[in-house]
Structure formats: C-alpha cells, structure tokens
Amino acid sequence: MSRPLRVAVVGAGPAGIYASDLLVKSGRDVAIDLFERMPAPFGLIRYGVAPDHPRIKGIVKSLHTVLDKPEIRLLGNIEVGRDVTVDELREFYDAIVFSTGATADRDLKITGSDLEGFHGASEFVGFYDGNPNFARDWNLTAEKVAVIGVGNVALDVARILAKTADELHVTEIPDNVYGNLGRSAVKEVHVFGRRGPAQAKFTPLELKELDHSANVEVIVDPEDIDYDAASEQSRRDSKSVDLVCQTLENYAIREPKGAQHKLYLHFFESPVEILGKDGRVAGLKTERTELDGTGNVRGTGKFSTWESQAVYRAVGYRSDAVTGVPFDDERAVIPNDGGRVIDPDTDSPIQGLYATGWIKRGPVGLIGNTKSDAKDTTGMLLEDFEAGRLEAPAKPELSAVVEMLTSRGIAVTTWDGWHRLDAAERALGEAEGRERKKIVEWDDMVSHAGPEYHI
Known part of the structure; x- marks a missing residue:
C-alpha cells in the first residue's frame, strides 16, 4: 500500500x-x-x-x-x-x-437517592477539576458529609471536602472552585465501606497521602480492623493489599494530632437508606456487616444512623x-x-x-x-x-x-x-x-x- x-x-x-x-x-x-x-x-x-x-x-x-x-x-x-x-x-x-x-456515575439503588444533597462523585470531581460540562457552583453548606465507596475516587472526594481552600490554592483550581471551597462549612467527612480493610480498593500511596494535610485528622475505629481467612490470604498474595491494611491499622492505633477537620474511614457498614428532612439529605442509615470467611460479608441486623447533610456516591464510573x-x-x-x-x-x-x-x-x-x-x-x-x-x-x-x-x-x-x-x-x-x-x-x-x- x-x-x-x-x-x-x-x-x-x-x-x-x-x-x-x-x-x-x-x-x-x-x-x-x-x-x-x-x-x-x-x-x-x-x-x-x-x-x-x-x-x-x-x-x-x-x-x-x-x-x-x-x-x-x-x-x-x-x-x-x-x-x-x-x-x-x-x-x-x-x-x-x-x-x-x-465520566458518568454508576447508579446506587438506595432509598432516598432522590433527596437534594445526594451527589454522584463524578459531578463533584467535574466541578473541582474545572470541567466545562459540570457546575460552576457547589453547595458546601453541610457540616457533616458521607461518602459511599472505598476506592481512590472516594478518597479524592473526601480529601478535597476535608481540606481548606488555601491548601488547594497552590494547585491549578480555577477561581470559582477556590471561592466555593473557601465558603465550605464541612467539619467532618465519613467514608463508608461495606466490607473490611483487606477488600478496600485504595492504592497504598493514595491512602497515605490522605494524612499529609495538617488540617485533616484521619480516624479509623479499631473495631473495624478485622480479617477472615480469605482476607489474610489476600494480604499474603498482594503487597498492595497488605500495605493498605498496615496503613489503616496505624491510623486506628495512633494518638490524635488535633486537626480541625475530621475524616473517618468506616468499614463493615453497608448503606441501606439515605435519610431526609424537608426534601434534603439529613443522614445515612447503615447495617453493620461481618466477614463470612470468604472475604465477603453478611448483614448482622444491627443498624446505625449517621448525621449528614450531604451524601456522595463513589461507587464507580459509567x-x-x-x-x-x-x-x-x-x-x-x-x-x-x-x-x-x-x-x-x-x-x-x-x-x-x-x-x-x-x-x-x-x-x-x-x-x-x-x-x-x-x-x-x-x-x-x-x-x-x-x-x-x-x-x-x-x-x-x-x-x-x-x-x-x-x-x-x-x-x-x-x-x-x-x-x-x-x-x-x-x-x-x-x-x-x-x-x-x-x-x-x-x-x-x-x-x-x-x-x-x-x-
């Protein structure tokens, strides 16, 4: 030819x-x-x-x-x-x-997903990354925020919400993003995963970087550090999985550093309902789960309610x-x-x-x-x-x-x-x-x- x-x-x-x-x-x-x-x-x-x-x-x-x-x-x-x-x-x-x-968000079929204040992660990512297809303004009046998902996108969303605007001003964020973040009322961010530390999809470096801000306190409940036989095998088979588990263990046992914003990583909490009041998000209801020996989990019938004025789903792109x-x-x-x-x-x-x-x-x-x-x-x-x-x-x-x-x-x-x-x-x-x-x-x-x- x-x-x-x-x-x-x-x-x-x-x-x-x-x-x-x-x-x-x-x-x-x-x-x-x-x-x-x-x-x-x-x-x-x-x-x-x-x-x-x-x-x-x-x-x-x-x-x-x-x-x-x-x-x-x-x-x-x-x-x-x-x-x-x-x-x-x-x-x-x-x-x-x-x-x-x-670039679109996968759906999360959960009661309350029609409430104002329930967002797809990609919408927020599009906002803070200055994508012209997404919103220029973002409502950040919530003091407590829930993020559903345990992948790197969930960490990104949680970290941007927890950081101060001035910390991010050194990056390439445009003026509208800096202005919105500067008015943010967020004090607590709660990230929820249905399974345990060994099943989280974080990469080790991303998880460690979560703690680099002096203004953010990363908190893990020691009760959430649990492994079954399959989880232990995953740690032996994958250096990445083991490093993630080690980092979460360190977060769980260390002394608080007294940062102004709190970022909680919750495991064994399966979201079952987004709670509302007057058409807006008011909280998240989860069911406690437990490992079944295979790396999967089953429900325990124990439910918790978490106060939250906004919920972000980071359960994958579509x-x-x-x-x-x-x-x-x-x-x-x-x-x-x-x-x-x-x-x-x-x-x-x-x-x-x-x-x-x-x-x-x-x-x-x-x-x-x-x-x-x-x-x-x-x-x-x-x-x-x-x-x-x-x-x-x-x-x-x-x-x-x-x-x-x-x-x-x-x-x-x-x-x-x-x-x-x-x-x-x-x-x-x-x-x-x-x-x-x-x-x-x-x-x-x-x-x-x-x-x-x-x-």
Whole structure:
C-alpha cells in the first residue's frame, strides 16, 4: 500500500494516546487522527484526577511525548456521533478505535437517592477539576458529609471536602472552585465501606497521602480492623493489599494530632437508606456487616444512623454510548472480543471497529491496565490489516476529513492549539505564584486553542 494506514482514534485520554503510540511503534506506515470531544486532550488525567495530585498529573508529560510525534494529529472540539457520524468516518479511515472512557456515575439503588444533597462523585470531581460540562457552583453548606465507596475516587472526594481552600490554592483550581471551597462549612467527612480493610480498593500511596494535610485528622475505629481467612490470604498474595491494611491499622492505633477537620474511614457498614428532612439529605442509615470467611460479608441486623447533610456516591464510573456503535447498557461497555467491536445481533466482529480502555472493559484498573488494553486492541487491528480484512477508505487523504469538518463550521482545535491553551493557563498561574490556573469556560478554551482550521 503506497499510502499510510489511516486510523481514527476516538478519545484523547490515556487509552487513546497509548493506542496511537503503539500503532506508531508498530513499524507500519501509519497516519493517526486522534479525535477529542473536549477542546483539550488528556481526558481523565485533566478532568478526573484531583488537583492536589501533581505526581499523577506528571503522566501528562509522557503523553506529551506521544502527541509530539508527527504521525499523530489531534482534532479536538469534535463529538463523534454528533459533529461527524461513525459511518462518515469510515470514508476517511481504514479503522476506527473507540477509547471514550467513562465520566458518568454508576447508579446506587438506595432509598432516598432522590433527596437534594445526594451527589454522584463524578459531578463533584467535574466541578473541582474545572470541567466545562459540570457546575460552576457547589453547595458546601453541610457540616457533616458521607461518602459511599472505598476506592481512590472516594478518597479524592473526601480529601478535597476535608481540606481548606488555601491548601488547594497552590494547585491549578480555577477561581470559582477556590471561592466555593473557601465558603465550605464541612467539619467532618465519613467514608463508608461495606466490607473490611483487606477488600478496600485504595492504592497504598493514595491512602497515605490522605494524612499529609495538617488540617485533616484521619480516624479509623479499631473495631473495624478485622480479617477472615480469605482476607489474610489476600494480604499474603498482594503487597498492595497488605500495605493498605498496615496503613489503616496505624491510623486506628495512633494518638490524635488535633486537626480541625475530621475524616473517618468506616468499614463493615453497608448503606441501606439515605435519610431526609424537608426534601434534603439529613443522614445515612447503615447495617453493620461481618466477614463470612470468604472475604465477603453478611448483614448482622444491627443498624446505625449517621448525621449528614450531604451524601456522595463513589461507587464507580459509567461509560456513555457512542451514537452509531453497539452498546451493552447493562455493563456500560462497547461489546467486544478483547478488541474488535462485536455486533450483538450476529455475535461477529464489525469490520474496522475496535475498542480500548474503560469503554472496552469497564472503569476498573490503573494506567498499566490501560496500556495492556491498548496492546491487545492494536494487535488485533494490525492483524486484521495484514490479513486484508480492512476495507480501504474512499477518501484517505489527510486533508479530506479536515475539509469536511471545517465545511460544517466546526472550530477544530489541534496539538498546536493545546500548546497555546497550556501557555495561557500557565501565565494565569504564574501571576499568582502557581504553576497554572485552569481555564474553565468552553468558549474560552476554544478561543485560546484555536480554531487551527477554519473556513
């Protein structure tokens, strides 16, 4: 083939960027267009990681290296399924890889979930990370807050709620977030897990970082430190699980440091009802559980009521469907065989369509899992290409898709545009002695980032 293999990757978060990188490193002559719905790249690294985690945001540096490669072209501010259909993309590309991730909250079917003050974690994350799709103001009048879930997102939400605004002002949070946090009335944050310490999904470093603030007292009840045979085996099998348990044990036995804000980690408390008063959250009812020997738990019939004026559910993210692509509503993933998109009616692969990352397997795992996903998916794509199973596009020229998009009046943002937006955010931060201050409004982002292409 005298022309490069043309691939569209939909979603410019880590999953899409890693897939693009592997295609470039395959040794084939490739030309990749990385489509992103937002005006800026990086997905959940930009809009899902708490602002006080510069270590994790350092991943952006490695993603920069990938996007600097000439074989990869970023096309931002474009929603596939709305601005351009999947069938239309087929005219320009040999293959399409979907890596759209997950940004919505999973439902928690619990009585009282319709009360005002019951929030999904992603809503709050979107607020404090300055995602233009989410609220600019947040009600922080609650003095006592409950967080349901024992994963890293639950820790992020709890930590941001417990910290002071001034502690976070050194980060990239925008002015509206700083102002809201400065008016926060939160004094206590209670995190609830249905099972025990050995079943928590925290990563060890994230759990230790919870205690780094001088203004936050992390509290664990010694009665919540309990293990059955399966839990002990988990500790022996996994260094990470053992480190989490050790950290929780240390929290349980240490002397108080007298910090102004309290952050409680509760285990063996299964939420059963959100209590309300006058249409608002007033508390959380939980049932005490106990280990059954297998690492699972059973109810004890003992119930407790916890005063709370707001409840956040951090029970996992959920992917949204892409118009024109099969979607499994129950699992919230694109049906696939490990990489190739599957037609649910025929149970056979759809020629030229692939999936990677959370839209492929659900919102679980860390960056290492995302890289493994990308390797499997790109391997299948290249295998199909070598076997002649990909249909050649009618318009493979690099200019063709851009001409179509700009003819529709779409303000396409690019990698060069990201550098301009990045410089603008850094300049705003530098004026206040910070590394950057995030620009929030969508139109402002587009104004700085482009459009690179226009009519």
